[in-house]
Amino acid sequence: MAADPYEVAVDPAPRRGDDGGRLLRWGLLGAAHITQTALAPAMRKAGHDLAVVGSRSLTRARAFAANNGVRRARGSYEEVVTADDVDAVYVALANDAHERWTIAALESGKHVLCEKPLSTDAASAGRMASAAATNGRVLMEAVMTRFHPRTVALLELVRSGELGSLRLLHATFAFPMRRPGDYRSHPQHGGGALLDVGIYGVAMARWLVGEEPDRVQAVTRRWATGVDGTTSALLSFPGGAVASIDASFDTAEQQELQLVGTQGTLRVPSPFGASPDVDAVILRGDEVVGSWRADHYERMVSAFAEATATGSTAPLPTDDAVATATVLDAIREAAG
Numbered sequence: 389m390a391a392d393p394y395e396v397a398v399d400p401a402p403r404r405g406d407d408g409g410r411l412l413r414w415g416l417l418g419a420a421h422i423t424q425t426a427l428a429p430a431m432r433k434a435g436h437d438l439a440v441v442g443s444r445s446l447t448r449a450r451a452f453a454a455n456n457g458v459r460r461a462r463g464s465y466e467e468v469v470t471a472d473d474v475d476a477v478y479v480a481l482a483n484d485a486h487e488r489w490t491i492a493a494l495e496s497g498k499h500v501l502c503e504k505p506l507s508t509d510a511a512s513a514g515r516m517a518s519a520a521a522t523n524g525r526v527l528m529e530a531v532m533t534r535f536h537p538r539t540v541a542l543l544e545l546v547r548s549g550e551l552g553s554l555r556l557l558h559a560t561f562a563f564p565m566r567r568p569g570d571y572r573s574h575p576q577h578g579g580g581a582l583l584d585v586g587i588y589g590v591a592m593a594r595w596l597v598g599e600e601p602d603r604v605q606a607v608t609r610r611w612a613t614g615v616d617g618t619t620s621a622l623l624s625f626p627g628g629a630v631a632s633i634d635a636s637f638d639t640a641e642q643q644e645l646q647l648v649g650t651q652g653t654l655r656v657p658s659p660f661g662a663s664p665d666v667d668a669v670i671l672r673g674d675e676v677v678g679s680w681r682a683d684h685y686e687r688m689v690s691a692f693a694e695a696t697a698t699g700s701t702a703p704l705p706t707d708d709a710v711a712t713a714t715v716l717d718a719i720r721e722a723a724g
């Protein structure tokens with residue numbers, strides 16, 4: 389057989405079944421920025437095989453494969469989701485394309501790690517969850533923050549009663565989004581700050597409070613394109629906690645998480661985008677409660693692989709993604 393002209397010479401592929409089935413052969417959808425900067429390095433570090441990347445542009449796919457140690461490049465997504473040598477597909481496309489290509493991959497028998505937000509609304513996320521259940525495959529929303537040891541420790545601290553009862557939570561994720569051509573600027577692609585960065589604060593509030601909000605209020609400032617450049621939401625939880633969540637494309641870079649309970653306070657700087665090269669801390673006043681260094685992307689990839697081997701998608705089952713999407717829908721509705 390003639391050599392594939394788009395095959396890239398990389399180290400020998402791990403065999404499926406190595407490490408108890410936890411080393412995956414990946415198909416990558418999109419020559420995406422996030423794959424290049426975070427997920428492809430994480431997959432390589434975890435010992436997985438980057439089998440194929442598909443892009444709308446074969447030229448882009450070829451360049452991406454050459455730069456990221458991916459074996460094959462293809463000029464379509466279809467060829468990735470149907471590839472025989474792919475165990476799992478990583479969907480890193482514009483948000484409006486997540487549902488179509490996740491369901492195509494699931495129906496082709498692949499497990500799917502899909503970028504956040506799982507989709508543009510809860511109904512769509514629910515259809516994706518149903519497709520995973522029907523096809524008996526793992527589907528996980530790639531909220532890497534949940535896999536950082538600091539987040540795990542924070543959840544344990546709050547559940548252990550460190551704060552007494554959690555009453556106030558404030559989460560901000562904002563940065564200056566100045567790329568007019570970016571899909572984030574366009575409503576038809578599921579753009580806007582709430583879906584892009586507000587999702588982190590909403591998911592974090594749900595996890596920390598341990599309930600779903602029963603009242604939601606919100607304000608939004610829209611760009612001329614129609615996407616929300618800034619959204620601020622107030623979530624009220626049945627047990628008495630109130631969370632305020634800010635998401636913006638219109639400010640300097642800012643990430644912050646503050647928790648106030650009946651008996652104490654905690655603060656988490658850069659709570660969502662923790663770099664593996666910097667200490668990720670939890671603070672009580674000026675005192676450092678704990679400090680961690682970890683690659684949450686690598687930990688997420690390994691947890692996902694474990695899920696494909698064991699069937700358990702804890703701590704991020706698809707129900708969690710649908711619940712987050714339900715709150716995001718309520719925020720959009722409240723903002724009008």
Ligand SMILES: NC(=O)c1ccc[n+]([C@@H]2O[C@H](COP(=O)([O-])OP(=O)(O)OC[C@H]3O[C@@H](n4cnc5c(N)ncnc54)[C@H](OP(=O)(O)O)[C@@H]3O)[C@@H](O)[C@H]2O)c1
Binds near residue numbers: 530
């Ligand atoms: N977990 C995280 O830390 C993190 C960080 C950033 C982004 N994300 C998520 O990852 C996904 C991709 O984000 P990204 O920043 O990597 O995006 P990106 O590089 O701008 O786009 C990803 C891919 O989507 C396709 N695409 C982009 N714009 C499009 C358009 N206007 N119309 C049709 N297709 C388009 C392209 O696929 P082709 O290659 O086929 O052209 C592109 O390679 C999003 O869901 C985002 O929310 C996650």
